[in-house]
Amino acid sequence: MKTPPTFAHKIRHTLALLLAMAGINSFAAEPTVPISLSPDVLRTVEALRAAALADNNGYAVVEDLVTQVGPRLAGSEAEARARDWAVSMLRSQGFAKVRAETFPMAAWQPGSQSARVVGHNAQALSIAALGGSPSTVAGGIEAPVLRLASMAELNALEANLAAGKIIFIDEPMARTGDGSGYGAAVGKRRACAPAAKRKGALACLIRAVGTNTDRFTHQGMGAAGDATTLVPSAALAPPDADILARLVKQALTPVVVHLDIDASTNAQAQSGNVLAEVIGRSAPEQIVLAAAHLDSWTLGHGAVDDGAGIAIITAAARLINELPIKPRRSIRILLAGAEEQGGIGGTAYGKAHGQEQHVIAAESDGGAGKIWRMRTRVAVSALPYSQALQRALAPLAINAGDNLLNKDGGGTDIDAITEQGAAIIALNQDMSRYFDVHHTANDVLAEVDLNALRQNIAAWAIALYLAAEMEWQPQP
Numbered sequence: 001m002k003t004p005p006t007f008a009h010k011i012r013h014t015l016a017l018l019l020a021m022a023g024i025n026s027f028a029a030e031p032t033v034p035i036s037l038s039p040d041v042l043r044t045v046e047a048l049r050a051a052a053l054a055d056n057n058g059y060a061v062v063e064d065l066v067t068q069v070g071p072r073l074a075g076s077e078a079e080a081r082a083r084d085w086a087v088s089m090l091r092s093q094g095f096a097k098v099r100a101e102t103f104p105m106a107a108w109q110p111g112s113q114s115a116r117v118v119g120h121n122a123q124a125l126s127i128a129a130l131g132g133s134p135s136t137v138a139g140g141i142e143a144p145v146l147r148l149a150s151m152a153e154l155n156a157l158e159a160n161l162a163a164g165k166i167i168f169i170d171e172p173m174a175r176t177g178d179g180s181g182y183g184a185a186v187g188k189r190r191a192c193a194p195a196a197k198r199k200g201a202l203a204c205l206i207r208a209v210g211t212n213t214d215r216f217t218h219q220g221m222g223a224a225g226d227a228t229t230l231v232p233s234a235a236l237a238p239p240d241a242d243i244l245a246r247l248v249k250q251a252l253t254p255v256v257v258h259l260d261i262d263a264s265t266n267a268q269a270q271s272g273n274v275l276a277e278v279i280g281r282s283a284p285e286q287i288v289l290a291a292a293h294l295d296s297w298t299l300g301h302g303a304v305d306d307g308a309g310i311a312i313i314t315a316a317a318r319l320i321n322e323l324p325i326k327p328r329r330s331i332r333i334l335l336a337g338a339e340e341q342g343g344i345g346g347t348a349y350g351k352a353h354g355q356e357q358h359v360i361a362a363e364s365d366g367g368a369g370k371i372w373r374m375r376t377r378v379a380v381s382a383l384p385y386s387q388a389l390q391r392a393l394a395p396l397a398i399n400a401g402d403n404l405l406n407k408d409g410g411g412t413d414i415d416a417i418t419e420q421g422a423a424i425i426a427l428n429q430d431m432s433r434y435f436d437v438h439h440t441a442n443d444v445l446a447e448v449d450l451n452a453l454r455q456n457i458a459a460w461a462i463a464l465y466l467a468a469e470m471e472w473q474p475q476p
């Protein structure tokens with residue numbers, strides 16, 4: 001996942017919370033007559049659930065991706081290989097209309113990067129350059145560190161206090177089950193470099209946007225720009241941020257850090273999306289879109305972000321594709337390229353396919369934890385149908401969420417489609433441990449739990465099947 005919530009987002013979220021606390025929930029507020037699913041459909045739901053809970057295909061998909069390709073930075077040769085891998089994998093799974101659709105992009109790529117405290121307490125610091133960071137001058141820079149608790153402190157700082165310094169934003173991230181700690185903490189990743197540049201600082205270090213306590217640091221996209229608008233920027237592994245913070249606190253003289261970042265941007269790079277379909281039996285032109293992303297950062301293997309998402313939607317759609325009677329509508333798999341560097345694949349998909357009939361869209365990009373809640377953005381008239389879907393998910397211990405998702409609340413890869421009016425299903429995963437590994441060297445296959453993956457596949461198979469089969473018009 002990538003998108004931090006905007007301020008407007010937060011306001012809407014707060015309003016939704018207040019409404020929920022007051023007992024006003026859009027499900028509860030609308031008097032609805034329950035619909036019942038036919039015995040045939042209910043039997044199919046049962047069969048999908050049983051098959052998914054014994055599924056080995058999904059795990060094999062993510063295992064093969066990390067083994068054959070490994071890390072796959074947006075716009076890189078490895079991402080191109082991931083695209084080829086995805087095309088042949090989706091064909092071998094039996095899907096129709098499997099194809100890659102390439103698009104141009106300016107791709108940032110990290111080279112060597114190092115940081116160390118110099119002087120009396122000399123020691124190396126574990127860092128990762130932030131996406132979009134320019135290089136330091138050859139040989140690196142050396143400057144005193146100015147520790148600040150937040151971006152607000154940097155924004156309020158008089159420029160003469162920042163000039164010539166390495167800014168260190170030492171803001172921690174809260175562990176939460178719904179991933180909201182990330183939204184609150186990720187702002188500095190984009191905001192620090194341009195703000196530091198404006199104040200005359202030389203570089204930006206941020207406490208890594210994660211909840212781990214080991215020395216794995218987090219990559220992630222910073223601000224777009226170049227050396228005229230940005231300073232070089234990097235994330236410090238949490239324990240290294242702790243050390244730097246203690247040194248700054250104890251020191252009588254400024255703590256000096258040496259920072260050396262080599263990075264480049266290939267303005268002529270190519271990325272691409274991979275698509276595949278389950279063709280609907282009676283309304284094939286109506287699309288239920290299921291998305292995940294193909295690219296990853298470079299430190300880990302991209303097993304959790306977003307190999308798991310690829311595995312979940314692929315295995316779920318395959319179970320549906322193998323039903324004796326296909327659902328009414330088509331299900332389209334979108335494996336988006338270049339999500340991590342700005343949702344470029346989702347935007348390209350919207351340009352190429354926005355005029356098609358997208359009924360509803362969903363994205364799996366929250367890791368591999370069990371799904372605990374379903375939220376939606378559907379028409380009020382469609383609520384009895386989403387309640388029927390909710391009942392079908394209940395045996396998987398998935399709670400009913402609200403119908404208060406915003407147009408851009410479904411995920412980066414489907415924003416371009418949902419902004420145009422497609423309905424949204426969000427199957428929320430338990431993210432309490434996701435940010436221990438997200439964008440780190442620890443994003444490896446061992447972090448994907450088979451049973452949790454199967455529960456995800458079951459939920460997705462049921463949700464995609466019912467979204468495509470029920471006689472509903474979910475678009476709000």
Ligand SMILES: [Zn+2]
Nearest residue numbers: 001305306365
């Ligand atoms: Zn992701």
